[in-house]
Amino acid sequence: MQVLSVTSEIFPLIKTGGLADVTGALPKALTRFGISTRTLVPAYRPLRALIRDCPPLIEFEDLLGETASLYAVEIEGLELFLLDAPALFDRPGGPYIADNGHDHPDNWRRFAVLCLAAAEIAAGSLPGWQPDLVHTHDWQTALTSVYMREMDCKVPVVLTIHNLAFQGQFSSSLLSSIGLPPSVFSTECLEYYGDICYLKGGLMTADIITAVSPTYAREILTARFGMGLEGVLAARRSKLWGIVNGIDTEIWDPLQDPHLFARFDQKTISLKRLNKMELQNSFGLNNDDGPLFAAVTRLTWQKGMDMLAEAADEIIHGGGKLIILGQGDHEIEEQLKAVADRYPGRMAVQIGYDEETAHRLHGGADSVIQPSRFEPCGLTQLYALRYGCVPVVARTGGLAETIIDANDAALSAKAATGFQFHPVTTEGLRHALRRALHAYASPKEWRRLQIQAMRANYSWERSAEQYANLYGNLVKQPVVRKNPPARRLLS
Structure with a gap:
């Protein structure tokens, strides 16, 4: 044909x-x-x-x-x-x-x-x-x-x-x-x-x-x-x-990715921390044990990035750090940069899109955030799964299709791959971030989420x-x- x-x-x-x-x-x-x-x-x-x-x-x-x-x-x-x-x-x-x-x-x-x-x-x-x-x-x-x-x-x-x-x-x-x-x-x-x-x-x-x-x-x-x-x-x-x-599983493969400082798979996922350290150093963030969140997206209302600007303090006060990569609405760009200025060493914003940096963020961050108000499919969360980067997503469109929420039943069944939130509001996002921070505080639970995420097949x-x-x-x-x-x- x-x-x-x-x-x-x-x-x-x-x-x-x-x-x-x-x-x-x-x-x-x-x-x-x-x-x-x-x-x-x-x-x-x-x-x-x-x-x-x-x-x-x-x-x-x-x-x-x-x-x-x-x-x-x-x-x-x-x-x-x-x-x-x-x-x-x-x-x-x-x-x-x-x-x-x-x-x-x-x-x-x-x-x-x-x-x-x-x-x-x-x-x-x-x-x-x-x-x-x-x-x-x-x-x-x-x-x-x-x-x-x-x-x-x-x-x-x-x-x-x-x-x-x-x-x-x-x-x-x-x-x-x-x-x-x-x-x-x-x-x-x-x-x-x-x-x-x-x-x-x-x-x-x-x-x-x-x-x-x-x-x-x-x-x-x-x-x-x-x-x-x-x-x-x-x-x-x-x-x-x-x-x-x-997704193209040859291009997005943490074991073969030329953009990563350290390559890894499910068995060697502990090497992911080396990418995290390299990433934090390159963005001028503190190299402590707190979770590193990332957002790789257009900085627009549709993608909910105004909500992330309002909820970013939830991550910082919870001991985490945040890197944002993207471009979009000038007002939202400025809003995010203003928040980052309040938290030096804890938050960084890079305006623009760069394929290599996107790979490095998936390879080094602990979690990726997608608070989209609507999302036809979304690919970022699929790349994140492949790299053991636990997604925090709004329950809409393809995000709802592809991420299994870490509720009690899914955790017991060892099927959870991330965190969903609804309604899609700033408070809903804050609640999901608190859940992710709580899960990260239990290394065994977090590692299980990472492995389950990497097992998901969205080729x-x-x-x-x-x-x-x-x-x-x-x-x-x-x-x-x-x-x-x-x-x-x-x-």
Whole structure:
């Protein structure tokens, strides 16, 4: 089976969040089921060196008035199509945000061009290759299926929602500029409160919609989590599936991780303390016996980081320390830095994201905190489990799916892997932190939590099989497992 995946980011080439990790890992996991994936991604400025000496596969003379070239590149086991449209993608800043901190003003055009190129490929414009299925991700690529249907392209489409809060909503006056007829400006396609909505168009035209956890798939049908699209999703409920994300267990492996000062596994987890000491030294924190908490996340309201700023003193007064890595809302960044200034030697904040530091934090911290108000899946808690870094999480979305709360029953059954809290409030977070501090005070109990966390298996194995079966049903093609799976220790 040949699949075209369309995404705005992919690890290890370009990453702003978990979307890149998923689009980079899922194609590799699907090969076990006889599925070959080629991923279309824009040739952003940092990626143009990859195509410098390559001949283009095809030239697009008019993609919404833009010229573009398509290149094939293979890197780290990924087969990629890079869409080189210099006027749109060869610029400073990130994939979505310019150097001034604001969205690129032409994001509506940039990602419409990406979607139109994907639709052209799906319809057979590439000599010698046409996909059996197209897999799109979030609003940036959701318009692909709208273009395909307008071309009468019958190739089935799967759309994955990674975060419903980002929808690609733009003025209806742009409809003709993205090459679509007035007929799609209706409640059955793009129209959304008088505007056009790329994500809504994808939701209405995709054959299957997936959310990145079963809990999130249920939550987005409600007004609280549906972000205004709950009615659209309810109308397509029979096409909505929840499949929890996995992680790349080769990249996130504490026994092989090149970023760690000391590598370890379940049997040698005592070496984790060496990473903790190195981490505390590098961040200027006291090297005492207290627990080290970490947060690796966007510093936003959604992620609950304003609540962590208010509850950080619970950790400090309980004898712990805290390191925060991330960037986001300026106000929350300043709030966290102000708290850190009050607790020198006990709390540190690093604004920005760095992959190596993220690995070091998981490898050295005792606990990772994720107080998200909503969380479609979350990958940080899965990385934390792998590294024996006990998660403290809000009971929502994928966090609720993947962390087993350390209540009395779970502790007795030796199944607990972390601490959940609900309601998702500052006081709820404080209570969870007190529970974690209390558990840490018992070395035997804490070590058991660490080992149980490391035994949890959230590789892509089972989730990839679910995607493979969805694909197979859509293209009426049986899915055959090519290699025997590794034994799953804990669901």
